[in-house]
Amino acid sequence: MIKENILEQGRKAREAARLLSNMSTAVKNEALSKMALALEKKSEQIIEANAVDMERGKEKGLSRALLDRLLLTAERIEDMAEGLRTLISLSDPVGEIVKAWRRPNGLEVGKIRVPLGVVGIIYEARPNVTVDAAGLCLKTGNAVLLRGGTEAFHSNRAIADIIASAAEDAGIPGEAIQLVQTTDREAVDVMLKMNDYLDVLIPRGGAGLIQKVVKNATVPVIETGVGNCHAYVDEGADHQMAKEIVINAKTQRPGVCNAIETLLIHISEAETLLPGLAEDLRKNNVELRGCKRACQIVTGIKNASEEDWQTEYLDLILAIKVVDSLDEAVEHIHKYGSRHSEVIITQDYLRARKFLKNVDSAAVYVNASTRFTDGNQFGFGAEIGISTQKLHARGPMGLEALTTIKYLVWGEGQIRC
Numbered sequence: 001m002i003k004e005n006i007l008e009q010g011r012k013a014r015e016a017a018r019l020l021s022n023m024s025t026a027v028k029n030e031a032l033s034k035m036a037l038a039l040e041k042k043s044e045q046i047i048e049a050n051a052v053d054m055e056r057g058k059e060k061g062l063s064r065a066l067l068d069r070l071l072l073t074a075e076r077i078e079d080m081a082e083g084l085r086t087l088i089s090l091s092d093p094v095g096e097i098v099k100a101w102r103r104p105n106g107l108e109v110g111k112i113r114v115p116l117g118v119v120g121i122i123y124e125a126r127p128n129v130t131v132d133a134a135g136l137c138l139k140t141g142n143a144v145l146l147r148g149g150t151e152a153f154h155s156n157r158a159i160a161d162i163i164a165s166a167a168e169d170a171g172i173p174g175e176a177i178q179l180v181q182t183t184d185r186e187a188v189d190v191m192l193k194m195n196d197y198l199d200v201l202i203p204r205g206g207a208g209l210i211q212k213v214v215k216n217a218t219v220p221v222i223e224t225g226v227g228n229c230h231a232y233v234d235e236g237a238d239h240q241m242a243k244e245i246v247i248n249a250k251t252q253r254p255g256v257c258n259a260i261e262t263l264l265i266h267i268s269e270a271e272t273l274l275p276g277l278a279e280d281l282r283k284n285n286v287e288l289r290g291c292k293r294a295c296q297i298v299t300g301i302k303n304a305s306e307e308d309w310q311t312e313y314l315d316l317i318l319a320i321k322v323v324d325s326l327d328e329a330v331e332h333i334h335k336y337g338s339r340h341s342e343v344i345i346t347q348d349y350l351r352a353r354k355f356l357k358n359v360d361s362a363a364v365y366v367n368a369s370t371r372f373t374d375g376n377q378f379g380f381g382a383e384i385g386i387s388t389q390k391l392h393a394r395g396p397m398g399l400e401a402l403t404t405i406k407y408l409v410w411g412e413g414q415i416r417c
Contacts, residue, residue, distance in 0.1 A: 002182055006190045009145060009178050010197030013118045016173035017143035021115045023172070025092040028139055031170035032088050035135065036081040038166035039159070043077045049158035050127065057151050062125075065255030065314045069125045070152055080131040083382040087139045090381050093399050094141045108410040113403040115141035117199035120191050121384070122213060124149035124205030130159045132382040133202075134177045138167060140402040143176045145198065147191060149205065150183040157181070192217040202397075204385045207312065222393060222401075224385035225362070227257030228312045228338040229370050232264040232329040232355070234346035239273050241367060242345045243280060249343070249369040251284040255314045257386060258341050258363075258373040262309060262319040264329045267293070270322045274298050278320075286316045293322040309336045326351050330358050337361060339388045341370040362388055362395040 039046070050072040057067055093113045100110040119142045121133045130146055137144035148156035160179035168174045180187050191201065192213060200220050203213040207226045214223055231249055233242045249260040265274060270293065278288055278298040289308050290301040301320065308319040309332070323329045326344075333342055343365035344355040352366045363373040373396060375383025380398025387393045393401035 002184055002186045003190050005182075006145075006180060006187055007194070007197070009175070009180065010118070010194050012175035013143040013145050013178055014197050016175040017115065017118050017141075019173045020138070020143055020176050021094070021117075021141040023141065025094075027171050028092070028141070029088045031138060031167040031172045032084045032135055034166040034170045035131075035138075035163040036084040038162050039077055039081045039084075039131065042158075042162050043074055046077055046155065046158050046162070047072055047074070049154040050152075052154045053127075053152050060151075062151065063255075063315060066125050066151070068253070068255050070127070070155070072127055072155060076128065080128050083132060083376065084135045086376070086381040087135050087399075090139070090399060092139060093403050098405065105414050106412060107414055110408040110410075112406055112408060113400070114406045116402055116404055118143045118145065118197055119384075119402065120145045120147070120194065120198040120201045120219065122147045122188055122191060122201065122203045122205070122209065124209055125151050126204070127152045127155035127159055129204055130156045130179070131163060133384055134160070134163055134167075135382055136384050136399060136402055138172065138176065140399050142402055143173075143178075145178050145180065145191070147180040147187055153183050188212070189216075192219060195219055202385050206314075222385070222387055222397070223389040224397075225257050225340040225388040226312050226338045227259065227340040227386075228262070228310065228336060229258060229260045229341045230262045230264055230329075230333050230337060230343070231260045231370070232323075232326075232333075232342070232344045233266060233269055233273065234326060234329075234344055234348065234351055234355075235266040235268045236347050237266075237269060237273075237345045238347060239269070239276075242269075242273060243277050245343065245345055245367070245369050246277060247280055247284060249371055250281065250286060250318050251316065252369070252371050254316050256371075257312070257314075258370050259314070260318070260343075260370055261311065261313050262321065262332075262336070264321050264323050264332060265294075266326075266329075267322055267324050270294070270297055274320070274322075281318060284316070286318050288318055288320060290320040291322055294320040297322070312338065326354060330355065333359055333361075340386065341365070341373040343368065343370050362386065 098111040164177040289304040341363040375396040
């Protein structure tokens with residue numbers, strides 16, 4: 001029955017997508033407004049559902065990072081509502097004329113943006129994704145089929161019911177926003193093969209989930225980011241700036257993909273910067289694991305293993321490696337990074353340019369925290385995810401990333417010779 005139920009949801013989503021693709025920006029914006037208001041009015045109902053998930057998460061022994069991602073508060077629900085209102089203020093990309101030209105034979109060719117169709121989202125632990133995904137898909141004229149993680153099932157169901165009902169009140173097809181109503185893993189396996197109904201799949205979660213989707217899906221996939229992110233403190237860097245950026249990038253919210261997991265520091269700065277920085281990190285409850293030279297400079301650091309350089313901790317743990325050059329830092333990032341977000345902290349313009357040119361990641365920073373890799377922070381409104389691949393979309397995916405291209409060709413009877 002699980003397969004049959006989900007296929008039926010897919011069929012209804014396909015029908016809804018056809019209607020939604022032709023709806024005006026005004027109708028879609030009205031729906032987003034009603035969805036935001038409904039979240040605020042029914043925040044207590046959402047928090048009650050979330051409390052069930054939080055209690056079960058604690059019983060299952062979820063890490064503090066996962067519990068933080070799962071938690072909903074009145075403030076976080078307000079942020080979700082404001083995210084929807086931000087989408088209202090953004091231009092609707094659907095129907096945008098990207099380019100138009102006239103051929104020598106008189107054919108007029110136009111290139112416009114159109115919805116993808118039906119978007120499947122498979123995600124873990126973060127109920128705010130339910131709102132972000134639904135809002136972005138609605139604004140871009142896409143129907144969405146949501147399969148959230150088991151840990152957030154009650155939260156997701158409450159949110160999805162509230163926003164889908166609000167959108168329908170505004171004239172949006174009732175099946176444009178749907179949540180898969182089971183926690184059984186078979187649901188994921190079904191979605192991976194729903195080529196007749198899903199135009200694209202976007203997984204959001206840990207490395208295990210993402211790789212399962214990428215390796216097993218027959219539906220096209222946009223791979224979102226495992227974030228093994230790095231900060232490199234260059235020779236001659238401003239120490240106070242380095243401390244502030246590293247501490248923010250690691251501790252401001254450690255359970256997210258744009259938090260740094262490894263600190264690379266030039267040997268010329270290690271002796272003077274590392275002791276104080278390590279102390280500040282420890283005050284923020286960060287566990288440190290270091291290479292041999294880092295352990296010699298700062299006492300009490302655990303020895304880092306090969307696995308540490310490869311790990312996205314999503315927790316208050318930081319690996320530290322002392323390097324001899326910018327080139328060594330770049331090579332380390334190339335070997336171990338996940339092509340998500342990297343930063344160089346430097347006073348040297350030429351070395352900053354070299355880092356920007358040679359690090360192949362979706363977002364590369366000079367003297368700023370990697371925590372800014374976020375759709376809202378980049379001015380896109382909410383985001384559907386952060387893509388670490390290169391085809392179709394890369395980096396934070398906003399509205400344009402949920403559209404594709406259609407060519408419109410006008411003629412006057414031309415035939416090809």
